[in-house]
Amino acid sequence: MLKGKNIPLAITFTVGLIMIVSFFIPHRPFGDIEQISLKWYSIIAGFTMLLGVDSLLGLHFRKVKRKEENWIHSIVLIAGFVMVVIAGVWGTIQYGSAFDERSFFTYIYNYFIVPLQSTMFSLLAFFVASAAYRAFRARNVDAALLLITAIIVMLGRVPVGELISPYLPKFTDWIMEVPQMAAKRGIGLGIYLGALGVSIRIILGIERSYLS
Amino acid sequence: MKIFEKLSHIDRRFIYILIAIVVIVPLLLKPKLPIVPTKPVKDIYDYVENLPQGSNILISIDYDAASMPEQQPFLEALLRQCFRNKLKPIMIVQWQLGAPLGTTGLEKIAKECNAQYGVDYINLGYRPGYVAQMVGIGREIRDYFAVDYKNVSIDSFPIMRNIHNYNDFALLVGLEAGATYLLWVEYAGGRFKQKIALALNAVSAPDAYYFYQSKQIIGLVGGMKGAAEYEVLENKPDLAVAGMASQSYSHILIILFIVLGNITYFVEKSRKKKEGGR
Amino acid sequence: MATTIGIWIAAGLTLFIYSFLYKDNPFYKFAEHLYVGITAGYWLIYTWAYTIQPMLLDPIIKNKEFILIIPAFFGVIMLTRWFPSISWLSRWSIAFTVGIGAGLGVTGSIQGFILPQLKSTILPLTGLNFATFNNLLIIFGVFTTLVYFYFSREHKGLLGHTAKVGMTFIMIAFGASFGYTVMARISLLIGRIYFLMFDWIGMMFGK
Numbered sequence: 001m002l003k004g005k006n007i008p009l010a011i012t013f014t015v016g017l018i019m020i021v022s023f024f025i026p027h028r029p030f031g032d033i034e035q036i037s038l039k040w041y042s043i044i045a046g047f048t049m050l051l052g053v054d055s056l057l058g059l060h061f062r063k064v065k066r067k068e069e070n071w072i073h074s075i076v077l078i079a080g081f082v083m084v085v086i087a088g089v090w091g092t093i094q095y096g097s098a099f100d101e102r103s104f105f106t107y108i109y110n111y112f113i114v115p116l117q118s119t120m121f122s123l124l125a126f127f128v129a130s131a132a133y134r135a136f137r138a139r140n141v142d143a144a145l146l147l148i149t150a151i152i153v154m155l156g157r158v159p160v161g162e163l164i165s166p167y168l169p170k171f172t173d174w175i176m177e178v179p180q181m182a183a184k185r186g187i188g189l190g191i192y193l194g195a196l197g198v199s200i201r202i203i204l205g206i207e208r209s210y211l212s
Numbered sequence: 213m214k215i216f217e218k219l220s221h222i223d224r225r226f227i228y229i230l231i232a233i234v235v236i237v238p239l240l241l242k243p244k245l246p247i248v249p250t251k252p253v254k255d256i257y258d259y260v261e262n263l264p265q266g267s268n269i270l271i272s273i274d275y276d277a278a279s280m281p282e283q284q285p286f287l288e289a290l291l292r293q294c295f296r297n298k299l300k301p302i303m304i305v306q307w308q309l310g311a312p313l314g315t316t317g318l319e320k321i322a323k324e325c326n327a328q329y330g331v332d333y334i335n336l337g338y339r340p341g342y343v344a345q346m347v348g349i350g351r352e353i354r355d356y357f358a359v360d361y362k363n364v365s366i367d368s369f370p371i372m373r374n375i376h377n378y379n380d381f382a383l384l385v386g387l388e389a390g391a392t393y394l395l396w397v398e399y400a401g402g403r404f405k406q407k408i409a410l411a412l413n414a415v416s417a418p419d420a421y422y423f424y425q426s427k428q429i430i431g432l433v434g435g436m437k438g439a440a441e442y443e444v445l446e447n448k449p450d451l452a453v454a455g456m457a458s459q460s461y462s463h464i465l466i467i468l469f470i471v472l473g474n475i476t477y478f479v480e481k482s483r484k485k486k487e488g489g490r
Numbered sequence: 491m492a493t494t495i496g497i498w499i500a501a502g503l504t505l506f507i508y509s510f511l512y513k514d515n516p517f518y519k520f521a522e523h524l525y526v527g528i529t530a531g532y533w534l535i536y537t538w539a540y541t542i543q544p545m546l547l548d549p550i551i552k553n554k555e556f557i558l559i560i561p562a563f564f565g566v567i568m569l570t571r572w573f574p575s576i577s578w579l580s581r582w583s584i585a586f587t588v589g590i591g592a593g594l595g596v597t598g599s600i601q602g603f604i605l606p607q608l609k610s611t612i613l614p615l616t617g618l619n620f621a622t623f624n625n626l627l628i629i630f631g632v633f634t635t636l637v638y639f640y641f642s643r644e645h646k647g648l649l650g651h652t653a654k655v656g657m658t659f660i661m662i663a664f665g666a667s668f669g670y671t672v673m674a675r676i677s678l679l680i681g682r683i684y685f686l687m688f689d690w691i692g693m694m695f696g697k
Contacts, residue, residue: 002578003578005581007581007582007585008581008582008584008585009585011582011585011586011589012585012586012588012589012592013589014589015586015589015590015593016589016590016592016593016596017593018593019589019590019592019593019594019596019597020593020596020597023403023597031351034347035348035351035352035355036557037590038341038344038345038347038348038355038590039344039348039355039356039545039561040560040561040564040586041341041344041586041587041590042339042340042341042344042345042348042356042541042545043340043341043541043545043546043558043561043562043564043565044561044564044565044568044583044586044587045340045341045342045344045587046340046341046537046540046541046542046545046565047537047541047565047566047568047569047583048568049308049340049533049534049536049537050533050534050537050569051568051569051571052530052533053530053533053534054569054572056526056530057530070519073519073520073522073523074523076520076523076524076527077523077524077526077527077530078527079524079527080523080524080525080526080527080528080530080531081527081528081530081531081534082531083528083531084527084528084530084531084532084534084535085531085534085535088531088534088535088538088539089535092539095362096362096363097361097362097363097539098535098539099311099312099315099337099361099362099539100362101315101316101319105535106312106315107492107496108528109312109532110312110316110496110500111496111497111499111500112499112500112503112524112525112528113277113309113525113528113529113532114277114280114313114500115499115500115501115503115504115682115685116503116507116521116524116525116528117276117277117278117309117525117529118277118278118280118281118678118681118682119503119504119507119508119682120278120507120522120525121278121279121675121678122675122678122679122681122682123507123508123510123511124675124678125231125462125675125676125678125679126227126228126231126511126679128466128671128672128675129227129228129230129231129462129465129466129469130224130227130228132466132469132470132473132672133222133227133469133470133472133473134224134473135473136470136473136474137473137474137477138474142657142658142661143661145658145661145662145665146661146662146664146665146668147470147474147665148665149661149662149664149665149666149668149669150470150665150666150668150669150672151467151470151669152669153665153666153668153669153670154463154466154467154669154672154673155463155464155467157434157437157463157669157670157673158437158456158459158460158463158673159245159246159247159248159456159457159459159460160245160460160461160463160464161460162245162246162248163245163246169248169250173250173251174624175662175666176418176421176666177421177424177425178624178627178628178631179627179631179659179662179663180418180421180662180663180666181421181422181425181628181631182627182628182629182630182631182632182635182659183631183632183635183656183659183660183662183663184418184419184421184422184663185422185607185611185628185631185632185635186631186632186633186634186635186636186638186639186656186659186660187635187639187660187663188419188422188603188607189603189604189607189608189632189636190635190636190639190640192599192603192604192607193604195595195599196595196596196599196600196604198592199591199592199593199595199596199599200592200596202588202589202592203589203592203593203596210584210585210588211581211584211585225511225512228511231679232683235676235679235680235683236683236687239680239683239684239687240687278678279674279678280681281677281678281680281681281682281684282674282677282678282681308532308533308536308540309529309532311536337540338536338540339540339541339544339545340540340541343591343594343598344590344594347594356545358544358548358549359544359548363539363543363544363548394603395598397602397603398598398599398601398602398603399594399598399602401602402598402601402602402603402606403597403598403601403602413674414670414671414673414674414677415667415670415671415674417670418663418666418667418670419667422607422610425610425628426606426607426609426610427610428602428606434670435670435673435674435677436673436677436680437673451681451684454684455677455680455681455684458676458680458683459673459676459677459680462676462679462680463672463673463676466672466676
């Protein structure tokens, strides 16, 4: 009984319905119930971060234990984790909060996380340049249209476009605000109508894949 | 036609070097290029400029280091404008890994403008829950942010005395790297009629134009270029303006790659066709 | 001094990652794994400092809000996924969060997206001018794009022609997105190179 899907389905239905009812009747008691449920949601959502941390560490501890290929890298990963956690605890003891600007925790953020994360993503600049040369081909009319729009936008959105012709940025504005916008809105409406359907199916218990 | 055959097998590392060069050289030579503010950016600037003194502005840090060069310059320009006009920024964070970036920007500009923590501005830090939090702030911000980013009760700061929900914010500015902006527009905007301005990564900026046309947002700043426009409007060119020459020449180089790649493709295609016909 | 060391570390890590452009190598692997490990550590401290402490522990201990034991329970049972024999309990927490998300999604998507977006598509078509032309284009673009995505039937006849026009609009939109994506990636590179040139090398030359 407890292990089955009935209790979860009942929970989903009840809280889903509370959200909808309190939208239309935001007064007591619905408004209060809604606010409490939302706060609980935030707290529970906070815990989900721990799930990722555990599965990641578990995987790398196993690698080290079994001395699998590249287990040295796993040690680096675990060491990084331990270093940050110690810094966080230390910062809390030292300054009352790990997020104090003077803490070693903040230092690690500034000089480890920032360069690592931003450099990792900046690699994409090189890859996009390489792909521009190798992969972006006007194989048919549609692809040609895509490339021509991309070229106009790339020129019209940077200062050099203004030098080529003051009409180029204006034409880019028009592309962005009229045809581009219309298509994105069409796609957006499609997605939102779909999502609305899924939400209703979830509340009614028709869509249950999230429980498997 | 040997040259085209060679071109089609060029080493990718050669392309990488060229890209690095067109970024580095303009940063060194600093050529001056015209930066003309566009309407969606100017709309935000004018709106903030015309707010009455003492208005509260809710700033949400919804990006992390992966988009720092795009968002950080705008954050700093906006904060300068806020403090210059005696507006009060209240910072919150939806992307946990971005929290220290918000803090760094806020503290830097506050120091520059002699603003006092807890009186002229405040930093409430991160809380989980995205949409739940956005709806919850519609009733009472204390249900989520009872303490600031260093765990000090917000009621101990004068700035928070009369702030409870969206009614107390003249504007919400979201600095966005992903899809979080959709939720702000849907819930803070749709349900609570909060005025919203968005600074989006260039990757997501095109998608938000429909909110600008539907007037669900008052304006939008797209990527580093948008930030550069804001710096120009605020009359304090900084990092984003410095990057615009590199940005321009890199775009030209990439366009050349596309054109050259296509010429090679078509020449090779017609050559193969001819050979096949023989 | 600490800042100088920090900048050297940051510059070193930046170059470790860029070494990948030459080819995959141990320096890159080191930086990559360090990044993942540090990020995981951050999550843990964040969960403590921004969720458990301010939203659970302090209110329960200082304000005696014992009702918060309920979400704490739901949060903890989320972690039962680690133990297969009781992992079914985690479904309760998932059901709670999914229910809230779906409930908010129903009203939010209608009020916050579908209605305002449809309303702004119904544009005036009065007078022969550029504004009317643009309005017509917007109405046409939204409609044909929706047709392209919404009808899973084979695109034939009138439906086919409409979908084809929709495809044209979509290609323009994708082209614009592509242009903007290039812009975004280059901006990130500028940010990193700026750091290397002015913060790191600049520091060495005392600038």
